[in-house]
Amino acid sequence: xxxxxQNPRHLVRRRGQEARLRCSPMKGHSHVxxxxxxxxxxxxxxxxxxxxxxxxxxxxxxxxxxxxxPKEGPSILRxxxxxxxxxxxxxxxxxPPGLATDTQYFxxxxxxxxx
Amino acid sequence: xxxxxxxxxxLIVQKGGISIINCAYENTAFDYFPWYQQFPGKGPALxxxxxxxxxxxxxxxxxxxxxxxxxxxxxxxxxxxxGDSATYFCAASLYSGGYQKVTFGTGTKxxxxx
Numbered sequence: 452x453x454x455x456x457q458n459p460r461h462l463v464r465r466r467g468q469e470a471r472l473r474c475s476p477m478k479g480h481s482h483v484x485x486x487x488x489x490x491x492x493x494x495x496x497x498x499x500x501x502x503x504x505x506x507x508x509x510x511x512x513x514x515x516x517x518x519x520x521p522k523e524g525p526s527i528l529r530x531x532x533x534x535x536x537x538x539x540x541x542x543x544x545x546x547p548p549g550l551a552t553d554t555q556y557f558x559x560x561x562x563x564x565x566x
Numbered sequence: 567x568x569x570x571x572x573x574x575x576x577l578i579v580q581k582g583g584i585s586i587i588n589c590a591y592e593n594t595a596f597d598y599f600p601w602y603q604q605f606p607g608k609g610p611a612l613x614x615x616x617x618x619x620x621x622x623x624x625x626x627x628x629x630x631x632x633x634x635x636x637x638x639x640x641x642x643x644x645x646x647x648x649g650d651s652a653t654y655f656c657a658a659s660l661y662s663g664g665y666q667k668v669t670f671g672t673g674t675k676x677x678x679x680x
Contacts, residue, residue: 455609482665493572493655493670494610507663542609546665554600555668557609 453478455545455558456525463564464533472528472561476545483526484555485518488540500526501548533565570658572671579678585643587674589656592637596658598666601630601641604653604673613654614641646678 456475464470476483481502486494496510500520511518515533520526530537540562544555571590579585589599598617602610616623616630616639623630629642643650656671 457609484668486670491673493672495670496668499665499667506665507667544609554612554615555666557602557611559607559609 455480455543455556457541457543457558457561459561460559461562461564463566465566466534467532470530470533470537470563470565472530472541472543472563474526474528474543474545474558476526476543477547477556479547480545480556481548482546483520484544484546485526485528486542486544488542488560490539494542497528530563533563535565538563538565570656570669570671572656572674574674575672576675577677579643579646579676581646581648581678581680583646583678585641585646585650585676585678587641587654587656587676588638589640589658589671590636590638591658591669593658593660594637596660596669598659598661599630599632599639600657600659600668601628602655602657602670604655610655643676646676648678648680651676651678 483500485497488494498511498518499507515531517529540560542560544557546555600615601613603613604610614625614628627644632639653673653675655673657668659666659668
């Protein structure tokens with residue numbers, strides 16, 4: 452019963468590079484959520500995906516950020532042309548399919564540092 | 567209207583004391599109120615949760631008190647222990663579009679000193 456897995460745990464990028472963050476949900480979970488946590492702040496919702504579909508991306512910046520959850524493989528959060536303000540912890544959570552699923556289970560996060 | 571306000575930002579409590587963290591919300595459509603505990607370098611973990619039709623929920627040393635009319639809820643940690651030292655986030659969620667959309671408070675860093 453592995454939990455939500457995220458990798459890498461730490462990622463360092465220079466300004467202008469691309470960052471790819473991966474999330475493998477818990478077994479049997481088909482809903483994935485991405486959150487961003489800035490230092491000393493709470494988690495901010497970014498995007499909610501089901502397999503092959505983006506359901507709600509209302510919290511995602513309009514430019515440079517994209518997310519996918521393919522039929523096979525992990526969910527990917529991609530940040531193009533990173534800037535220093537992208538430095539944060541990015542958490543993925545998953546929940547099982549079904550109606551009114553209350554609990555989201557979080558991964559350990561990826562800490563992105565942009566130099 | 568989607569904000570959840572949390573206080574205090576930080577809290578120091580003696581071992582054996584009671585830790586109290588307060589949260590307030592605006593949107594009366596929120597229908598689920600979880601609390602998460604986060605240790606340094608880890609992801610948040612669900613601690614305890616309550617629905618608005620209940621005024622109190624207790625699990626071990628952790629109690630949520632919920633005041634629907636005031637739109638406030640709080641977490642009480644009885645007999646606080648050094649191992650409880652962590653950051654606590656309240657949250658409020660709304661079932662919409664087939665999933666629970668969660669709004670988090672800004673967090674309270676709790677330190678329990680021996």
